Amino acid sequence: MRIVVLAGGIGGARFLRGLKKAAPDAAITVIGNTGDDIHLFGLKVCPDLDTVMYTLGGGINEDQGWGRADETFRVKEELTAYGVGPGWFGLGDRDFATHIVRTQMLAAGYPLSAVTEALCERWQPGVRLIPMSDDRVETHVAVEVDGERKAVHFQEYWVRLRASVDAHAIVPVGAEQAKPAPGVLEAIAEADIVLFPPSNPVVSVGTILAVPGIREAIAEAGVPVVGLSPIVGDAPVRGMADKVLAAVGVETTAAAVAEHYGSGLLDGWLVDTVDAGTVERIESAGIRCRAIPLLMTDEDTAAEMAREALTLAEEVRA
Ligand code: GDP
Ligand code: CA
Numbered sequence: 001m002r003i004v005v006l007a008g009g010i011g012g013a014r015f016l017r018g019l020k021k022a023a024p025d026a027a028i029t030v031i032g033n034t035g036d037d038i039h040l041f042g043l044k045v046c047p048d049l050d051t052v053m054y055t056l057g058g059g060i061n062e063d064q065g066w067g068r069a070d071e072t073f074r075v076k077e078e079l080t081a082y083g084v085g086p087g088w089f090g091l092g093d094r095d096f097a098t099h100i101v102r103t104q105m106l107a108a109g110y111p112l113s114a115v116t117e118a119l120c121e122r123w124q125p126g127v128r129l130i131p132m133s134d135d136r137v138e139t140h141v142a143v144e145v146d147g148e149r150k151a152v153h154f155q156e157y158w159v160r161l162r163a164s165v166d167a168h169a170i171v172p173v174g175a176e177q178a179k180p181a182p183g184v185l186e187a188i189a190e191a192d193i194v195l196f197p198p199s200n201p202v203v204s205v206g207t208i209l210a211v212p213g214i215r216e217a218i219a220e221a222g223v224p225v226v227g228l229s230p231i232v233g234d235a236p237v238r239g240m241a242d243k244v245l246a247a248v249g250v251e252t253t254a255a256a257v258a259e260h261y262g263s264g265l266l267d268g269w270l271v272d273t274v275d276a277g278t279v280e281r282i283e284s285a286g287i288r289c290r291a292i293p294l295l296m297t298d299e300d301t302a303a304e305m306a307r308e309a310l311t312l313a314e315e316v317r318a
Contacts, residue, residue: 001026004191005127008033008204009048010065010238011230011296013055015197018302020056020126023310028127029187031214033199034112035139035172035207038155040089041079043099044106047155048204049116049131050098057123059094065238068094088160113181130187132208135178139203141247142169154203163240167247170202175210180217188217193313196227196266198237198294201257202244209265219265224313226268227261228305229254232294233274258282258289268312270294270305288316 003026005016016030033048047066054060054068061067071092080087091099098119105115111134120129139154143165151171157163188194199205205227209215218225231254236242242252250260254271255278261269263286271278276291283289290312296302 002187002190002192003028003195004187004193005030005195005197006033006199006205006208007031007048007052007197008199009036009051010055012048012197012199012204013052013060014065014296014302015199015228015306016052016056016127017299018296018304019195019197019306019309021299021303022306029183029191030127030129031184031187031208032116032129032131033204033207034131034133035137035175035203035210036154037136037138038089038153040086040091040099041084043096043103045089045091045099046102046112046116046131049129050095052127052129053116053120053123053125056125056127057120059123068092071095086160089155111181113183128183128187130183131181132184132211132214133175133178134181135174137172137174137178137207137211139207140171140173141167141244142171143167158240163243167243170206170244170247172207172210175207176212178211180211180213185213185217188214188221191221191223193223193310194218194221194225195309195313196225196261198228198230198296200230200239200241200244201250201260202241202248206248215265224267224316225265226270226309226313226316227258227266228270228294228309229257229272229275231257231275232272237295254278255281255285258287259285263287267316268309270308270312288312 036047112131140151141157254275258269268288272294273291279289292308
């Protein structure tokens with residue numbers, strides 16, 4: 001079985017770990033979000049690709065959900081001593097090595113997809129990880145700070161401001177001109193199932209879908225497309241997804257997110273048992289829906305969620 005998953009960072013990576021356990025024989029292709037990418041200290045940092053790679057490769061900081069396990073911050077301390085920031089983005093010493101290798105390869109002319117493949121040689125994530133595009137796409141957020149309207153990089157909004165101010169618009173800068181990375185459209189065309197993990201629907205899955213050709217390829221693949229809600233009990237399980245949902249005019253509920261993807265894209269949707277009351281609304285929107293426990297407290301609960309997603313996919317196929 002060939003499964004394609006559109007993934008952001010933590011929500012995507014933890015789900016993928018469960019999916020690998022639930023479907024050990026499947027060939028899994030992960031299309032990773034690169035809208036979160038940022039240049040820091042002259043280095044190209046790809047937070048979502050790295051979260052997937054480290055999580056599946058056994059190098060993740062489990063408590064945090066991002067960054068390396070057993071990490072130290074000597075380099076960052078030295079940079080701070082030079083007065084060189086930003087200090088708000090936590091790059092650890094081990095993590096720095098990844099960004100150095102990536103930047104060096106990019107400077108040598110390799111596209112990001114080839115660089116990601118090379119980095120995965122070490123981590124052996126057990127999936128094929130492809131960035132959504134080799135072209136630069138950067139999510140910017142329009143905010144108002146002290147009465148002044150301006151656009152900031154997504155990481156500045158998310159990490160420095162902690163989404164403490166309202167987002168007025170989310171713009172994946174460069175997406176319109178971006179081409180899907182080599183292998184992306186082919187993987188979708190050859191897939192038996194497409195899954196949307198409980199990743200951020202706006203700045204993770206939404207950004208991937210903003211690359212021209214990807215949404216169309218999924219809709220035209222003619223295979224079951226099943227998603228899992230990142231919203232449980234009308235709130236994000238982790239993080240501030242409510243802020244970016246509000247920016248695109250979508251209420252923070254499992255049902256509204258399903259309707260936002262729409263029945264033109266989504267065939268099946270899993271909501272948490274606390275949201276069982278919305279199953280009917282989602283089904284009347286033309287999306288097959290089930291309520292099951294959706295909290296990834298450990299690998300086994302994530303695997304159970306993946307099993308349910310695969311079961312729902314077979315149901316809509318029939
Ligand atoms: P990010 O790039 O690190 O923000 O990660 P993703 O975009 O992949 O996932 C973020 C989303 O995952 C957030 O909106 C969370 O609500 C959701 N999430 C995190 N943990 C869980 C979980 O255990 N269950 C569900 N249903 N959603 C989760
Ligand atoms: Ca992200």
